[in-house]
Amino acid sequence: MRLFVSGLRKLVRRPASWVTLGLLVGLLVLILIAVGGTASDRVNATREAAAKDLVTFPGAYSRVLQFITGLGGLFAVIYGAAIAGSEWSWGTLKSSVARGESRVRYILISYVSVAVMIGFGLLITFAAGVIAATVGAHLANVSTSGLGDTATLGGLPERLLKGWFAIVEEGALGFTIATLARSQLAGIGVGIAFYFGESFATIFLPDIVRYLPFSVANAALATTSSGTGGGVLGGGVTDVLPPDQALLLVGVWLVGALVVAALFADRAEIAG
Amino acid sequence: MSGTAGLALATRGLRKNYGSRHALDGLNLSVPMGVVYGFLGPNGAGKTTTMRVLTGLVRPDGGTVEVLGKPFKRGDRHRLFDVGALVESPTFYPYLSARANLRELAASGAPVPSKRIEELLDLVGLCDRANDKVQGYSMGMKQRLGIAAALLSDPKLLLLDEPANGLDPAGIVAMRDTLRALAAQGKTVFISSHLLAEVQVMADVVGIIAAGKLVREGPLKELLSMQGVVKVRVRPNLVDAAIKTLQPLAAADRLIESDREEGWLAVHVSADRAEDVNQQLAGAGIFASGLESGTDLEMLFLELTGGQAVGGEGTFVGLGAPTNGSATTGKETAA
Ligand SMILES: Nc1ncnc2c1ncn2[C@@H]1O[C@H](COP(=O)(O)OP(=O)(O)O)[C@@H](O)[C@H]1O
Ligand SMILES: [Mg+2]
Numbered sequence: 001m002r003l004f005v006s007g008l009r010k011l012v013r014r015p016a017s018w019v020t021l022g023l024l025v026g027l028l029v030l031i032l033i034a035v036g037g038t039a040s041d042r043v044n045a046t047r048e049a050a051a052k053d054l055v056t057f058p059g060a061y062s063r064v065l066q067f068i069t070g071l072g073g074l075f076a077v078i079y080g081a082a083i084a085g086s087e088w089s090w091g092t093l094k095s096s097v098a099r100g101e102s103r104v105r106y107i108l109i110s111y112v113s114v115a116v117m118i119g120f121g122l123l124i125t126f127a128a129g130v131i132a133a134t135v136g137a138h139l140a141n142v143s144t145s146g147l148g149d150t151a152t153l154g155g156l157p158e159r160l161l162k163g164w165f166a167i168v169e170e171g172a173l174g175f176t177i178a179t180l181a182r183s184q185l186a187g188i189g190v191g192i193a194f195y196f197g198e199s200f201a202t203i204f205l206p207d208i209v210r211y212l213p214f215s216v217a218n219a220a221l222a223t224t225s226s227g228t229g230g231g232v233l234g235g236g237v238t239d240v241l242p243p244d245q246a247l248l249l250v251g252v253w254l255v256g257a258l259v260v261a262a263l264f265a266d267r268a269e270i271a272g
Numbered sequence: 273m274s275g276t277a278g279l280a281l282a283t284r285g286l287r288k289n290y291g292s293r294h295a296l297d298g299l300n301l302s303v304p305m306g307v308v309y310g311f312l313g314p315n316g317a318g319k320t321t322t323m324r325v326l327t328g329l330v331r332p333d334g335g336t337v338e339v340l341g342k343p344f345k346r347g348d349r350h351r352l353f354d355v356g357a358l359v360e361s362p363t364f365y366p367y368l369s370a371r372a373n374l375r376e377l378a379a380s381g382a383p384v385p386s387k388r389i390e391e392l393l394d395l396v397g398l399c400d401r402a403n404d405k406v407q408g409y410s411m412g413m414k415q416r417l418g419i420a421a422a423l424l425s426d427p428k429l430l431l432l433d434e435p436a437n438g439l440d441p442a443g444i445v446a447m448r449d450t451l452r453a454l455a456a457q458g459k460t461v462f463i464s465s466h467l468l469a470e471v472q473v474m475a476d477v478v479g480i481i482a483a484g485k486l487v488r489e490g491p492l493k494e495l496l497s498m499q500g501v502v503k504v505r506v507r508p509n510l511v512d513a514a515i516k517t518l519q520p521l522a523a524a525d526r527l528i529e530s531d532r533e534e535g536w537l538a539v540h541v542s543a544d545r546a547e548d549v550n551q552q553l554a555g556a557g558i559f560a561s562g563l564e565s566g567t568d569l570e571m572l573f574l575e576l577t578g579g580q581a582v583g584g585e586g587t588f589v590g591l592g593a594p595t596n597g598s599a600t601t602g603k604e605t606a607a
Pocket of ligand 2: 319320321360433434
């Protein structure tokens with residue numbers, strides 16, 4: 001518990017946490033308000049309808065969530081890698097191990113703190129997105145009556161939870177990659193490469209890639225009403241797994257990544 | 273492990289390789305309880321590697337370690353709850369203050385009462401700057417904070433790896449006083465250094481390591497007083513005659529060692545008898561072309577650190593030998 005509270009405190013005070021959250025919230029708010037504000041200026045009716053659709057509730061709830069799980073996944077990879085990598089780059093893991101701390105406990109609890117931070121970030125970004133979409137709707141002269149749509153609201157907790165789970169899995173990948181690389185910069189670099197590499201590989205190896213961590217994270221979030229996100233590069237992924245199966249694989253990747261990170265840290269020679 | 277009773281720290285046959293490099297090659301350390309132990313060695317001798325093994329950062333390839341009277345093996349991390357360490361360089365979260373860094377570090381390992389942090393900030397003289405981010409700290413300030421971090425759980429055994437690095441003279445004096453006070457309380461302080469002078473002023477017991485092996489170990493006083501040596505250089509063809517002449521001067525149980533090719537002879541007498549040695553030789557019609565005196569410890573350490581006391585061309589002077597003017601460290605050269 002001591003270690004968990006400390007881990008959380010370290011993350012809350014860390015500028016990288018706020019920069020990441022700020023970027024995500026900033027982009028989302030900017031897009032929604034800009035789109036809402038310019039919806040009526042569109043050249044043709046189709047585009048105007050599309051712009052208005054973005055800020056129209058209850059559909060706007062899904063769009064906000066999709067944005068967060070898409071770009072947020074990439075941000076989580078970078079964030080996870082930064083947190084794990086800096087323990088090696090700064091040598092702070094060394095100090096705790098020399099104090100008799102368990103390496104496995106230290107690594108796992110570090111990531112639990114990251115997962116909790118991701119949860120806070122998700123909620124904050126979602127709330128900011130909903131507010132921005134409401135503002136956008138006003139700017140676009142769209143009714144906000146859909147805000148209270150009970151069916152959508154009722155489904156939100158589950159979708160937020162699944163979104164959190166998927167982002168946490170993506171963050172764990174970055175966390176583990178940086179642990180193996182024992183470096184913040186290398187971890188972030190390789191993490192980003194993996195993230196985009198997987199999207200590109202879909203073109204050539206769709207039947208394999210659909211089982212890979214970022215694809216299953218996206219597939220797990222697919223709902224019947226809206227298509228899948230497909231990451232930052234955008235959907236079009238045809239061979240996605242059914243959501244339930246994908247969700248299970250998200251769990252497998254999450255646990256697998258953390259086990260690898262913990263085992264590696266346990267065996268690693270800290271001689272840097 | 274045999275013969276380790278009463279020791280705060282003991283290693284037997286400790287080995288550690290990095291790839292094909294033997295960093296530790298059968299190290300046997302015996303560190304008594306309640307002393308300041310100076311762990312001396314030139315750069316690359318294996319001091320940091322020893323510290324890493326003792327803190328469970330790396331695993332040895334052979335040998336045994338006992339910490340505070342109990343075996344220390346893989347998985348015995350709880351033994352480290354009684355140990356405080358500063359290994360190689362202090363490490364912190366740059367975006368946190370000194371106070372916050374100590375607080376977060378205290379969340380791992382042995383529990384630490386929160387007032388301990390304030391005491392330590394005061395002890396290392398960082399109270400005024402305790403709320404500043406560590407990224408703005410000078411090297412010496414980080415080193416002070418590293419020493420505070422090592423003291424967090426009020427350890428029975430303190431391991432400090434070259435802690436004087438980056439400290440200003442006042443910081444070094446303060447550290448020395450702190451370490452002496454800890455030893456007076458019965459704590460054991462194991463401190464590494466590549467400078468004999470630094471260790472000489474605070475250690476009770478000294479161990480010298482070179483190439484991963486222990487080459488001398490014992491109470492500092494004994495090593496300094498018993499191991500006086502005067503070295504003279506004569507013409508190589510006169511070495512035998514010189515040995516005969518000087519043998520009566522040498523300590524009863526010690527032979528004269530010589531390097532025939534170079535013509536250097538080491539006579540084990542107290543360092544202030546250099547004149548007697550010279551006179552004895554001259555009396556026998558042999559004239560020295562070089563004369564050096566000091567303690568064996570100094571000579572040994574200088575040799576190890578590249579000072580080449582034996583066979584060197586007057587390189588003894590000014591090579592990091594102590595400048596505190598203690599009686600046992602007199603030195604002179606003649607060419
Ligand atoms: N991480 C490492 N990888 C490879 N070799 C190392 C590593 N750390 C130390 N060494 C080597 O081990 C030997 C002992 O180094 P070290 O213990 O750091 O010496 P000291 O602290 O006495 O200067 C040196 O030859 C050094 O080059
Ligand atoms: Mg070293």
